[in-house]
Amino acid sequence: MKLVGEKGVRRILMTVAFSAISALLLITLFIINEGLPFIFRYGLKDFLLSSDWNPAAGKFGIFPMITASLWVTFGAMITGAPLGVAVAIFLSEYAPRPMMKVVKPTIELLAAIPSVVYGFIGVMVLAPFIRSYFGGPGLSLLAGSIILGIMILPTVISISIDSIMAVPRSYREGSLALGATTWQTIHMITIKASKSGIIASIILGLGRAVGETMAVIMVAGNSVNIPHSALDSVRTLTANIALEMSYATGMHRQALFATGVVLFVGIIILNSIASVALRKRTSKR
Amino acid sequence: MSTKFNIHNFNFYFNGSPVLKDLNLDVTSNEILGVIGPAGSGKTTFLRSLNRMNELEAGIRTEGEILMDGQNIYDPEVDVAGLRKRVGMVFAMPVPLPMSIYENVVYGPRLSGISSKSRLDELVEKSLKEAFIWDEVRDRLKLSGLRLSGGQQQRLCLARVLAMKPEVILLDEPCSGLDPISTAKIEDALTVLKKEYTIILVTNNTKQAARVADKTAFFLMGEMIEVGLTRQIFTAPAKKETHDYITGRFG
Ligand SMILES: Nc1ncnc2c1ncn2[C@@H]1O[C@H](COP(=O)(O)OP(=O)(O)OP(=O)(O)O)[C@@H](O)[C@H]1O
Ligand SMILES: [Mg+2]
Numbered sequence: 403m404k405l406v407g408e409k410g411v412r413r414i415l416m417t418v419a420f421s422a423i424s425a426l427l428l429i430t431l432f433i434i435n436e437g438l439p440f441i442f443r444y445g446l447k448d449f450l451l452s453s454d455w456n457p458a459a460g461k462f463g464i465f466p467m468i469t470a471s472l473w474v475t476f477g478a479m480i481t482g483a484p485l486g487v488a489v490a491i492f493l494s495e496y497a498p499r500p501m502m503k504v505v506k507p508t509i510e511l512l513a514a515i516p517s518v519v520y521g522f523i524g525v526m527v528l529a530p531f532i533r534s535y536f537g538g539p540g541l542s543l544l545a546g547s548i549i550l551g552i553m554i555l556p557t558v559i560s561i562s563i564d565s566i567m568a569v570p571r572s573y574r575e576g577s578l579a580l581g582a583t584t585w586q587t588i589h590m591i592t593i594k595a596s597k598s599g600i601i602a603s604i605i606l607g608l609g610r611a612v613g614e615t616m617a618v619i620m621v622a623g624n625s626v627n628i629p630h631s632a633l634d635s636v637r638t639l640t641a642n643i644a645l646e647m648s649y650a651t652g653m654h655r656q657a658l659f660a661t662g663v664v665l666f667v668g669i670i671i672l673n674s675i676a677s678v679a680l681r682k683r684t685s686k687r
Numbered sequence: 688m689s690t691k692f693n694i695h696n697f698n699f700y701f702n703g704s705p706v707l708k709d710l711n712l713d714v715t716s717n718e719i720l721g722v723i724g725p726a727g728s729g730k731t732t733f734l735r736s737l738n739r740m741n742e743l744e745a746g747i748r749t750e751g752e753i754l755m756d757g758q759n760i761y762d763p764e765v766d767v768a769g770l771r772k773r774v775g776m777v778f779a780m781p782v783p784l785p786m787s788i789y790e791n792v793v794y795g796p797r798l799s800g801i802s803s804k805s806r807l808d809e810l811v812e813k814s815l816k817e818a819f820i821w822d823e824v825r826d827r828l829k830l831s832g833l834r835l836s837g838g839q840q841q842r843l844c845l846a847r848v849l850a851m852k853p854e855v856i857l858l859d860e861p862c863s864g865l866d867p868i869s870t871a872k873i874e875d876a877l878t879v880l881k882k883e884y885t886i887i888l889v890t891n892n893t894k895q896a897a898r899v900a901d902k903t904a905f906f907l908m909g910e911m912i913e914v915g916l917t918r919q920i921f922t923a924p925a926k927k928e929t930h931d932y933i934t935g936r937f938g
Contacts, residue, residue, distance in 0.1 A: 498745075499745065570782065572778070572780070572781075572782035573782065573784055573785060574743075575740065575743065575778065576778070576781070576782060576783070576784050576844075577784060577794070578740070578743065578768075578771065579738065579740055579771055579775070579776045579778070580771070580772075580775070580794055580795040580798065580847065580848070580851060581768050581769070581771040581772030581795060581798050581799070581851060582768065582794075582798050583768045586768075586798065590794075591784060591785075594785070595785050
C-alpha cells in the first residue's frame with residue numbers, strides 16, 4: 403500500500419524546507435523592520451559612535467557596547483585561536499590515530515554544553531582568580547575573553563583538523579622524502595595547504611564569540627563603559643539586548659532592535675568571509 | 688667498485704605479516720639496480736626500507752640490518768631526515784608539492800641550509816636540465832608544479848631529488864603511465880646520472896630493466912629469488928621462477 407507517492411513526498415519536503423526558510427526570513431525582516439526606522443530617526447552616526455547610553459533620558463549611543471564586543475571577540479581570538487590550532491596540529495600530525503578518533507568527537511561534544519555552564523564556571527572559578535591575582539572586579543573583559551576563548555575551541559579545533567586532514571598525503575610524503583623533519587613539513591607544507599580552512603575555523607569561532615550572550619552576561623560584569631584595561635567590567639551588544647529587552651518600551655525597545663541589526667550585520671560579514679575561505683579550500687583540491 | 692648498501696637478513700613486517708623475507712643483497716655504487724617482480728611482491732616496500740619511509744606506516748617491524756657505507760641505517764642513533772637527504776626517492780605516482788616549479792626544486796636545498804639566490808638559481812637550472820625538463824619549463828618557473836602534465840610532473844619530481852644532491856636515488860616505477868617519449872627521456876637521464884649516483888629502479892616493465900639496469904633483482908612474494916648482471920638474468924636466469932616471469936609465463 404502506498405500512502406504518499408513520490409510527488410507527495412517531494413511536496414511535503416518542499417513545504418517543510420520552505421517554512422524553515424520563511425521563518426528565518428521573517429525573523430530577519432522583523433528585526434530590520436523594528437530596528438532600521440530607529441537608526442534613521444536617531445541618526446546612524448549618533449547611534450554607533452556616541453558613548454552615551456541612557457534610555458531614561460532618551461540617549462542611545464552604543465559605542466561602548468561595540469567596543470566591548472570587539473575587544474571581547476579579539477580577546478577570545480587571542481586566547482582561543484592559537485590554542486585551538488595547536489591542538490588541531492597535535493591531534494592530526496603527532497597523536498596516534500586511535501587517540502584522535504576518541505579525542506576529536508569528545509571536543510566536538512564540548513560545543514553542546516549549554517553556555518550557562520561555561521558562565522557558571524567563569525563566575526565560580528575564573529572571576530575570583532582574576533580578582534585575587536590581577537585585581538579589579540574579576541567580572542571583566544579578561545574573564546569574558548577567556549571564557550569565550552574556551553567556548554570557540556571546539557569550532558576551531560574541529561574545522562582545523564578537518565582541513566589539515568584534507569591535505570593530500572602525497573604532499574607530506576614528498577616533503578619528508580626530501581629530508582624535511584616532521585615539524586618542517588607541518589609548517590612549510592601542511593599548514594600552508596590548509597591555511598584557508600584554518601582561517602575559516604577561526605572566523606566561524608569568532609562569529610560564535612560575537613553572538614554569545616549568556617556566558618558573557620555572567621562573567622563580563624555588564625557596566626556600560628569603554629574599557630581602559632582588560633580588568634574593566636564591560637557590556638557587549640548581545641548582553642545589552644538580553645539585559646534590557648524584558649522591560650524596554652517605545653524608543654528604548656526600538657534601540658535594542660537596532661542593536662540587533664548591528665550584530666546581525668557583523669555576524670553576516672564574518673560568516674561570509676569564512677565561507678569564502680572554506681570555498682577556496684575546497685576548490686583548490 | 689665500492690658497495691653502497693649491504694643488506695643482511697632483512698625482514699619487514701606489516702601488522703605481523705612478513706612482506707620482505709630474509710633479504711640479502713649488496714648494491715654497488717654508481718650502478719643501476721633494476722628491481723622486477725609481480726604486483727605485491729614487495730618491491731615498493733624494499734625501496735621504502737632504504738630511506739625509512741616505511742616508518743610513516745603504523746604497525747611495522749623490521750629485523751636484520753641495512754648498512755649504508757658500513758653504517759646501519761636502522762641504528763636508533765641515525766638521523767632519519769639526514770638519511771633521506773642522502774637517499775632521494777621518486778614515488779610511483781609522484782606529486783609535486785603545492786608550490787611553483789622553482790620552489791619545488793629548491794625545497795630540498797633550502798632544507799640543507801642553502802639560501803643564496805644565485806646558488807639556488809644555478810641548482811634549479813642544473814637539476815631541471817639533468818631531468819630533461821628544462822626546455823619545457825625554463826620560461827615558466829613560477830607556474831605551480833601541479834599544473835604540469837603527468838610526465839612533466841614525474842621529471843620535476845626527479846629534478847627536485849637531484850637538486851638535493853643525494854648519494855642514492857630510488858625510483859618506484861617512474862615511467863608507469865608515461866608515453867614512450869617521456870619514458871625515453873627518463874631512461875636517458877638515468878644512464879647519465881649513474882656516473883654520479885647509485886640508482887635503484889623498480890619497474891613493472893621488464894624491458895625497461897633490460898634496457899637500463901646494470902644488475903637486476905627479481906622479487907617474488909617478499910623474497911628475492913635471484914640477482915645478477917642484467918644480461919645474465921634475461922638470457923640465462925638461474926631460477927625457474929625468474930625465467931617464467933621474464934618470459935611472461937607467470938600467473
Ligand atoms: N601500508 C601497508 N599496510 C599493510 N600491508 C601493506 C602496506 N603496504 C603494502 N602492504 C603489503 O605488502 C606487500 C608488498 O607490497 P608492495 O607495495 O611492496 O608491492 P609491490 O611489489 O610494490 O607491488 P606493485 O608492483 O603493485 O607496486 C603487499 O602484499 C601489500 O599488500
Ligand atoms: Mg609498488
